[in-house]
Amino acid sequence: MAPEISLRAPDIRAWLRDHLTGEFAPLVGTGGPGREHEHLDLRARWERVLGAAGWIGLGWPAPYGRGASIAEQVVFFEEYARAGGPGRLSHIGEYLLAPTLIEHGTDAQRRRFLPPIASASELWCQGYSEPGAGSDLAGVRTRATLDGDRWLVTGQKVWTSLAHVADWCFVLARTDPASTRKAGLSYLLVPMHQPGVTVRPIVQLTGTSEFNEVFFDGAVADADLVVGAPGDGWRIATSTLSYERGVATLGQQLGFARELAAVVAAARANGTFDDPVVADRIADAWAGLQGLRHHALRTLSATSPDPTGASVAKLLWAGWHQRLGELAMDVGGPLSTVLAEAPDDLTDSQRLFLFTRADTIYGGSDEIQRNIVADRVLGRVQR
Template structure:
């Protein structure tokens, strides 16, 4: 497992840091430190395009599709420096981290030419249509239906928790295209343009006043026949391949954002005297140890070159970081005390740490609940018998 970086890689780190810090101190200083995903959304679309114009949009992609062909180490370094510079989260993270790699791996050459350059340039924003009412983390229970009619796919149904659908251009959708099929069989993976009469987006207001999530309704919504990834009925395999990309190099950038949050808690604890409490100090130490263990685990996971074997680190990572960060949010509020429960700003305009607490309540739910993750660990990692499923 590689725990350090070469002198050449550290030079690349300096290049990344210099460029990112210059942007956050210059033209894009107005977006630095934003802690929600919807604040200044249009401005952040401009930031996506700025990244693309300077070759930083998707550095790990091949050069022919708008990337830099960066090594794994370089991608890790960029993700870390991106978070360290206080740059807000990518509004096109679904396109960059999920849709793009899926198209690269499973798409046709025409699909690559059609989508990848615009994703890398920040001109096409993707969102994800997986979860449904009654089928949150259970992708095999989706009911949204698709049928092929006169050279187009026609889709009817509903998706929920569709992050940033209201500012996206395209949505990838898992649909049930085989009548009477159950479970993972009979699913097809489609890419659909959002700006059409058959798709309606309704925002869901969250506990912190934000509306990152949406309900997405499909009423005879359409996309061309060649908009499917893979083959008809192959949607489960494509979706599982896509979800594997969630455990990519962005995990280390994510951890740098966690580092920033933990450092902010430590500063507040020292400033308001909470650090004098031995229990608070113990919890801070435990958070520090947990963060370092996550880093080592992520490096081990990314260093794995034998993809023929199940990677235990990859299976456990989601439940590990989600539980850790939820606990971090609770620690933040305990350190802040009453000061964390009031604000001088307008309604719901919270600073970093109250936002951390509110956002982290969902960490153990989205992307696969902790319960679902434990099933994956048991079945795929430990080889235990599958949980009974009545629909398979």
């Protein structure tokens, strides 16, 4: 059992200072979106150190986790970001699957999967999007057939983050071949290390590959590894999505703040800060970042669920982050478009610009988020 740990900011800060050193010193400021290729093996060891110290599963309710309050979780994420903690490899299991199992899983599923997530001994990926069924998730065509005491899964998933390092994948599959759209889907837990699973990297504009295609060709999952009832997968899958933009977004925003500070420092160094247009754009970026933080805090502290809070948050940060990437390149001037060494030796500004091109698409496209807001606000008013 992990030791009892203090969630006071000074104690968290001291722990991170003492541990992000020596072997783990190279991890400071690495990993995360656009940089997932960095130090994969070392970051996996770092995750296990976090797990052993009890930092994974802080917000899980007892008896599964610490039951930390929203405020306590915010303190941890902000201190982690300030310390330059590396991008997390276990976040899909910790923040998406674990809350899903706590709410919808069986006791046996919780006993089997929560401890390895908490110790970071098993990593997860999410098998939702498919060719032709990305933002339109109800169009899923991956199928699973119950064959005795096991499911046989066949189909293709795409844009699967960290599938190349994951041990397991939670897969939305069609288990009723006569069904269409949201009906007849099931939420399956599928092991990745088996002959029926092939992972192929997708090379991005940055020259790196953190997303993947995953092919299931008769992959096997035990019959009891369905979360909820067979055919109830849509409800379970949308429940998982509701956890996707929780308290960890505040840590993400501190990462954004570091990126903005780097742009400001570059503008001061090369004199572009004196350009009133650039100064105005920097001020607008700073104000937008404060808006992101206040929206997140308001959503997290709401006494009743906000049906549009997550979608609004995605719309806000995706556009803001893209504009920051454009600002970074403009501050750098014409030389910012020149590669130091082809094909993928990018500066931080170049990586920021190129990767943020996808921000308004991955994790739920802007168009879909606007549809969700319209349906849940305007549709509710009309009804």
